[in-house]
Structure formats: structure tokens, C-alpha cells
Amino acid sequence: MIKTNMYALIVSATVGSLCLATPALAQVDAEEVFKENDCHKCHHATKAKKGPSLAKIAAKYKDKKLDEKEAMKHMTGGKKVKLDDGTEEDHKIIDTKDVAVQTAVAKWMLNR
Amino acid sequence: MKKRALMIGISLSAIAAGCASVATGPQAINWDKVPATKVALFYPGQSSYQWxxxxxxxxxxxxxxxxxxxxxxxxxxxxxxxxxxxxLSGKHPLEPHAAAIKGKNGHIDMTVQAAYDDKNAYLRFQYKTHNPNHPGNDYPGYRFDGKEWKAFGGMRLNKNVLAGKTATVYENRVNIMLDDGKVPGFAQQGCWLTCHDGERDMQKEPTKDQVEANALMKAIKKSDVRKFIPGTRTNPMDWSTGKPLEEIAKMKANGEFLELMQWRAHRSDKVGGADDGFVLEYRNFDAGKNHFNSNMDSKTKLPKFMFDQAKAGTKAYTAGDYGKKEMILIKGANAVPFDPNAGWKEGDILPQYILSAEDAAGSAADNKALSEWKNGVQTVVFIRPLGLANADDKALKPGGVYNVGFAVHDDNMTGRGHHVSYTKTLGIGAKADITAVKLN
Incomplete structure (x- = not known):
């Protein structure tokens, strides 16, 4: 009985400390934010749509040693992007100013 | 209870009379053995061709x-x-009345199954109605105000309903729009090809006078704008640029139109029908006579039929009966000719339409349907003869693959207030998103 109680105590202490230590970042459903912002309409996980696939973006970032900060600039800057047909368009700006959320989305994208 | 039994009796006999193969057809199908495809439909708001x-x-x-x-x-x-x-969030420009329809479901999950035999194709749909306690078979009526019979009730987006001037009443519907590859763009953009600014409850809706002054609308004797395919306009972005009737007739002769089949909880269900129409320059009904007809005499401005007191237990209903009693008028079953001297009281309501399986005729009467609403789930089986050769029909043939779009009007909605699917393919014994299996 004592053993069980001790075990329960250790588990609850561990869970408690995990909860306290969990950053806001982990609470963000990055994929949902990505899709709620309609990013998926242009960026598919693996195939090219209007924009490059997430796999291609991740590979490019890895190759150029860029991180999520660069991706966040891209999703918040509204800069012109060049499309396959040669035309240019303003890149959509993510509908959140919460840096933690932006970071989560950028990390999620680059981990595809 | 007696009335309900009578209605069921009418339904089944009407179906049996209208569809020779019914005994071995849909009622004999074991749908558990037919593959089911999940199709999601969503509320499109005012997402027109132009938007x-x-x-x-x-x-x-x-x-x-x-x-x-x-x-x-x-x-x-x-x-x-x-x-x-x-x-429907209230923040989106495509639904200006989001607050008025707060609580409306944004999407519907529907199950679609298909089968065929030597005579017919059978298309079965199942979905949960938003209202779990009512089959959605009420319809606006004509209300006696003490002097005249005036239209009463409307769908949820109706201007008078939104203004609180009349009751929220409309029938549920399940619709199929079908293309055999002859309408450019339908395979890609489906029903959205037919939904335009200027149509009822859409952006830039013209006045009745504006519509009636338009050359095409005048020629086809219409006073509102309804679904049309882009090819019928010289400028597809503008409903008012209709092509000459001769050009539209050529399009029809070439098969450049869409089939539109609609099961209606009030106007077709009890007589075992599903209406047969087509979309070209307008949302048209096929030639012949529909399962439902107006219950208003345009000359006398009086209803044509009333309920048979002996069979229905009343000659009319009142607004308080909506949602509680089945107010469906069926020729030869519970209807008798209207008697203007029957002692009408202010508030009496009669249906706007009179139903008849026997009167339905011609190409307009091609489709039949069976349905059941139970525990908040609506099931509809369309029965579509194969190989129809009418000029206003798309012939379904074994081996054929068709582009289809589905719509459900649920919870007192018509017009744009429906849920719509993206385009799917339907194969009659051929591989497609939805494949109709051959029945033994």
C-alpha cells in the first residue's frame, strides 16, 4: 500500500512538473492553425500546388541552414512570391500576431 | 394515427403505380451489401461564380x-x-445573415450508395437532419386574412422571415446535379458553375421589374434569376447578358445542360416522386407535368383544393399546426375542391401545392423516390430509369461515368441556404468515386 502511494506520488509529481514546464508552444495545434489560415490550399505536404510542398520547403531550409525565424518572416511579411507561371502575388499573412503560435506553425512546417 | 397510416398507404400505392419494377427494385435491395461512400457537404453562403x-x-x-x-x-x-x-462564423463576408441563422450546422456528412438493374439506377442518400425531432416536411401555405388568401411562411433567409413578419417554414430537399461531360467546367467546379450573383438571395439581386425588362427573361417569362450555366450568357459574369433563344436551344440539342433531380419532403415525397429538371438558361422542369402543382387559382385568387374534413379531420390548418401536424394535400386522397363558402376563419391555412402521382406525366415524371425519416436520419432512394431518350434528360447507361454534385436543403432552407458537395463521379457499373453496383 505504501509502495503504491509512493508510486502515485512520484507519478503525480512528475506530471505536475511536466505541466508546469510545458511551454505555451506545445499547446498549439500547429497543423490546425496552418489549415485555418488556408495555407494548405497552396502548400501540400508532399505535392506541388500553387506554392511549393512542405517537404520541398523543409529541404530547402535544411540545405540553406535556415530555421523557423526565416519561415516566420515569410508568413508575416506579405512579400511578393513568384509563381510557376511567372506572375507574382503577395504572400498571405498569417492571421495571428502571437509569436509562440507563429513559431509552432513554422517548426511544424519545417518538420514535414 | 389513422391519418399517418393513410399517408403511408398513399405513398406506397403511388410508388407501386408509378414504378413497375418497385417490387423487385429498391425495396428488395439489401443496401448493407452495397458499397457506401462518405460525401461531405458544406454551407456555401453566397459563394457565386462571380465571387x-x-x-x-x-x-x-x-x-x-x-x-x-x-x-x-x-x-x-x-x-x-x-x-x-x-x-457561418459571423466574420465571413459570404454569409451576411450569420447572426440570424446562428446555430446552423456548417457541414453535413452524407452516405451515398448506388446500384442498378436492367431498368433503373438507384441512388441512396442518408444524412442526419439538423432538427432531430421533425422530418422537415412542412411548406409555406396560403393564409386567410379574413378577406384574401395570402402567402404565409418562408425559408430562414426570406426577407419577411428575417424581418419577423412571417413564420419560418420550408421543406427539406435532397438534390443531384449531373453532367455527362458536355458542360465545360462542371467536372472541375460542379454546382458552383450555376450559382451566380443576381440569383435569389445572392449578392446584387435585381428587382422583379429589372428581371422582367431583360430580353432573355422576358422571352422565357421569368421574373427572378435562378441557376444557369455560364454558356447561356454572352458574358458569364453577368446574368443579364442572355444569349438568343435559338443559341440556347442549340446548346440543349447538343446536350449542353445539367440534369437536376430533387426529392422534396413536402412536394414530392408522399406521392413517391422526385422531380426531374435541368439547368440551362434557368432552373427548368422537364416537359410534362410535375408531381406537384400550384393550389392557387390565378384568376379567382382562391385555393383550388382544401382538405377533406372526413379524411383529414379538418378542412384547413392554422399556423400553430406547423411542426405538429402533417399538412400535405394529396389529390384523390385527402383533398376536395375548394369551397369558398365553407365558413373560412381568419388564420386558416391551406397548402400552396396539391400533390398527385396520377397527374404527373411526361419527362417531368421520370423519377421516383422512396424515403424514410427515422431517429433524426433521413434516407432517400432515387429511382432513375436508365437510357432515357427525352430531349431534357441525361441518359444513364451501364458503363457510363458522370460528374455529380449533391445538395441538401435542410432545416427550413431553400435557394442558396443549402449544403453542397464538391464534384464527385458516379459510375454505372464503372469505376468512380461512387460506383453503382449491378443487382442480381
Whole structure:
């Protein structure tokens, strides 16, 4: 009985400390934010749509040693992007100013 | 109870009379053995042909205009769920009346099954009605105000309903729009090809006078704008630029139109029908006579029929009966000719339509349907004869693959207030999104 109680105590202490230590970042459903912002309409996980696939973006970032900060600039800057047909368009700006959320989305994208 | 039994009796006998193969047809089908396809439908608001080609359709105007498929971007498994919720969120420009219809479901999950035999194709649909306690078979009526019989009730987006001037009443519907490959763009953009600014409850709705002054509308004797395919206009972005009737007739002769089949909870269900129409320059009914007809005499401005007191237990209903009693008028069953001297009281209500399976005739009467609403789930089986040769029909043939779009009007809605699917394919014994299996 004592053993069980001790075990329960250790588990609850561990869970408690995990909860306290969990950053806001982990609470963000990055994929949902990505899709709620309609990013998926242009960026598919693996195939090219209007924009490059997430796999291609991740590979490019890895190759150029860029991180999520660069991706966040891209999703918040509204800069012109060049499309396959040669035309240019303003890149959509993510509908959140919460840096933690932006970071989560950028990390999620680059981990595809 | 007696009345309900009578209605069921009418339904079954009407179906049996109208569809020779029914005994071995849909009622004998073991649907558990027919593959089921899940199709999601979502609330589109005012997403017209024109809106989709505007900058408001962010990042997709050019792609839509060049004919890209909706699903080339909208391809997420939860797309319909997401889009419907957004449009009804109250923050989206596509639904200006979101507050008035708060609580409306943004999407519907529907199960679709298909089968065929030597005579017919059978298309079965199942979905949960938003109201779990009512089959949605009420319809606006004519109310006696002490002097005249005036239209009463309307769908949820109706101007008078929104203004609180009349009751919220409308029938549920299940619709199929079908293309055999002859309407450019339907395979890619489906029903959205037919939904335009200027149509009822859409943006830029013209006045009745404006419509009646338009050359095409005058020629086809219409006073509102309804679904049309882009090819019937010289400028598809503008409903008012109708082509000459001769050109439209050529399009029809070439098969450049869409089949539109509609099961209606009030106007066709009890007589075992589903109406047969087509979309070309307007949302037309096929030639012949429908399962339902107006119950208003345009000359006398009086109803044509009333309930048979002996069979229905009343000669009319009142507004308080909506949602509680089945107010469906059926010729030869519970209807008798209207008697203006029957002692009408203010508030008496008679249905706007009189139903008859026997009167339905010609191409308009091709389709039959069976249905059941139980525990909040609506089931509808369309029965469509194969190989129809009428000029206003698309012939379904074994081996054929067709582009289809589905719509459900649920919870007192008509017009644009429906849920719509992206385009799917239907194969009659051929591989498709929905494959109709051959019955033994």
C-alpha cells in the first residue's frame, strides 16, 4: 500500500512538473492553425500546388541552414512570391500576431 | 394515427403505380451489401461564380477563372467542415445573415450508395437532419386574412422571415446535379458553375421589374434569376447578358445542360416522386407535368383544393399546426375542391401545392423516390430509369461515368441556404468515386 502511494506520488509529481514546464508552444495545434489560415490550399505536404510542398520547403531550409525565424518572416511579411507561371502575388499573412503560435506553425512546417 | 397510416398507404400505392419494377427494385435491395461512400457537404453562403473569380477569393481568382478544380486547393479531408464553419462564423463576408441563422450546422456528412438493374439506377442518400425531432416536411401555405388568401411562411433567409413578419417554414430537399461531360467546367467546379450573383438571395439581386425588362427573361417569362450555366450568357459574369433563344436551344440539342433531380419532403415525397429538371438558361422542369402543382387559382385568387374534413379531420390548418401536424394535400386522397363558402376563419391555412402521382406525366415524371425519416436520419432512394431518350434528360447507361454534385436543403432552407458537395463521379457499373453496383 505504501509502495503504491509512493508510486502515485512520484507519478503525480512528475506530471505536475511536466505541466508546469510545458511551454505555451506545445499547446498549439500547429497543423490546425496552418489549415485555418488556408495555407494548405497552396502548400501540400508532399505535392506541388500553387506554392511549393512542405517537404520541398523543409529541404530547402535544411540545405540553406535556415530555421523557423526565416519561415516566420515569410508568413508575416506579405512579400511578393513568384509563381510557376511567372506572375507574382503577395504572400498571405498569417492571421495571428502571437509569436509562440507563429513559431509552432513554422517548426511544424519545417518538420514535414 | 389513422391519418399517418393513410399517408403511408398513399405513398406506397403511388410508388407501386408509378414504378413497375418497385417490387423487385429498391425495396428488395439489401443496401448493407452495397458499397457506401462518405460525401461531405458544406454551407456555401453566397459563394457565386462571380465571387469565386474575384479578389475576395484570396489567391484563387485567377485559378478559378482558368478552370482549375475547386479541389485542387480545397483538398484537405476536413475541408467541408472547415469551410462551412468559417462561412457561418459571423466574420465571413459570404454569409451576411450569420447572426440570424446562428446555430446552423456548417457541414453535413452524407452516405451515398448506388446500384442498378436492367431498368433503373438507384441512388441512396442518408444524412442526419439538423432538427432531430421533425422530418422537415412542412411548406409555406396560403393564409386567410379574413378577406384574401395570402402567402404565409418562408425559408430562414426570406426577407419577411428575417424581418419577423412571417413564420419560418420550408421543406427539406435532397438534390443531384449531373453532367455527362458536355458542360465545360462542371467536372472541375460542379454546382458552383450555376450559382451566380443576381440569383435569389445572392449578392446584387435585381428587382422583379429589372428581371422582367431583360430580353432573355422576358422571352422565357421569368421574373427572378435562378441557376444557369455560364454558356447561356454572352458574358458569364453577368446574368443579364442572355444569349438568343435559338443559341440556347442549340446548346440543349447538343446536350449542353445539367440534369437536376430533387426529392422534396413536402412536394414530392408522399406521392413517391422526385422531380426531374435541368439547368440551362434557368432552373427548368422537364416537359410534362410535375408531381406537384400550384393550389392557387390565378384568376379567382382562391385555393383550388382544401382538405377533406372526413379524411383529414379538418378542412384547413392554422399556423400553430406547423411542426405538429402533417399538412400535405394529396389529390384523390385527402383533398376536395375548394369551397369558398365553407365558413373560412381568419388564420386558416391551406397548402400552396396539391400533390398527385396520377397527374404527373411526361419527362417531368421520370423519377421516383422512396424515403424514410427515422431517429433524426433521413434516407432517400432515387429511382432513375436508365437510357432515357427525352430531349431534357441525361441518359444513364451501364458503363457510363458522370460528374455529380449533391445538395441538401435542410432545416427550413431553400435557394442558396443549402449544403453542397464538391464534384464527385458516379459510375454505372464503372469505376468512380461512387460506383453503382449491378443487382442480381
Amino acid at each position: 469565386l473569380r474575384s479578389e475576395a477569393h484570396a489567391g484563387a481568382a485567377k485559378e478559378t477563372a482558368r478552370g482549375d478544380a475547386c479541389t485542387s486547393c480545397h483538398d484537405d479531408p476536413k475541408e467541408e467542415q472547415r469551410q462551412g464553419a468559417k462561412i
